[in-house]
Amino acid sequence: MKTDNERESRDPMSIRLPMVEIFETVEGEGTRAGFPTVFVRLFGCNLRCVWCDTKYSYPPAEAEFTMQIGDIVRQVEEQYRSEHICLTGGEPLLYGERSASLLKALCAIDRVKDVHVETNGAIDLKPFLSEVESEKARYIMDYKLPDSGENEAMLHGNFALLRARDEVKFVIASDRDFDAAVETLRAYPTAALPLFSPVWETMPPARLVEKMLAGGLSGVKLNMQLHKIIWDPAKRGV
Numbered sequence: 001m002k003t004d005n006e007r008e009s010r011d012p013m014s015i016r017l018p019m020v021e022i023f024e025t026v027e028g029e030g031t032r033a034g035f036p037t038v039f040v041r042l043f044g045c046n047l048r049c050v051w052c053d054t055k056y057s058y059p060p061a062e063a064e065f066t067m068q069i070g071d072i073v074r075q076v077e078e079q080y081r082s083e084h085i086c087l088t089g090g091e092p093l094l095y096g097e098r099s100a101s102l103l104k105a106l107c108a109i110d111r112v113k114d115v116h117v118e119t120n121g122a123i124d125l126k127p128f129l130s131e132v133e134s135e136k137a138r139y140i141m142d143y144k145l146p147d148s149g150e151n152e153a154m155l156h157g158n159f160a161l162l163r164a165r166d167e168v169k170f171v172i173a174s175d176r177d178f179d180a181a182v183e184t185l186r187a188y189p190t191a192a193l194p195l196f197s198p199v200w201e202t203m204p205p206a207r208l209v210e211k212m213l214a215g216g217l218s219g220v221k222l223n224m225q226l227h228k229i230i231w232d233p234a235k236r237g238v
Helices: 004-010 069-079 097-107 126-131 175-187 205-214 226-230
Strands: 016-026 036-042 065-068 084-088 114-119 137-143 167-172 193-198
Touching: 016 069, 016 097, 036 069, 036 097, 065 069, 069 097, 084 097, 097 114, 097 126, 126 137, 167 175, 175 193, 175 205, 193 205
Parallel strands: 036 084, 084 114, 114 137, 137 167, 167 193
Antiparallel strands: 016 036, 016 065
């Protein structure tokens, strides 16, 4: 009898991944904000940011269920109609080859135009950029600034790997975070589009805009989270 690993090595569609949810809504942020999008959220994360809004996606909680890649693809194809997919978590690239297999399978869906991966900046992107050749695949790297508590985990080599179709997001909670984001972009040039996203409680959007204008950051895009404006910020499945 073949083991699960042996079966998975022959058929990528049989690979299982720990899941949190699959749902359809509008994309809340980034360059695709406002487009109807299918969210495929995997379980597990290697970071513990102080303001994480998806703590249900990592231990000590347990994965709500697992799914084979084939079943994930079928659900996306048959239950939803959006042309955009967001592969997210937790950290969706946490599972290495298995994550890459899922990304390739999602990109292979004919109607899909865009599959953007929300990754946290502590995962080396080089293996994924090498293995996943589809031009549909894009990476949104969420670089963690000092107030997140996870700045030391960031892999700065990813900046040079990101392409013009990718994005790098900075969640800014304070003046210290703002200065760190500006310095990071100066020290690590990237082809990706920089996004500055405010933590409303401590960095009101109007203040962040003032700082961007005062700093002459004409190449940086303000990144507002539409889903937190439309719905309760704690609401799941939106």
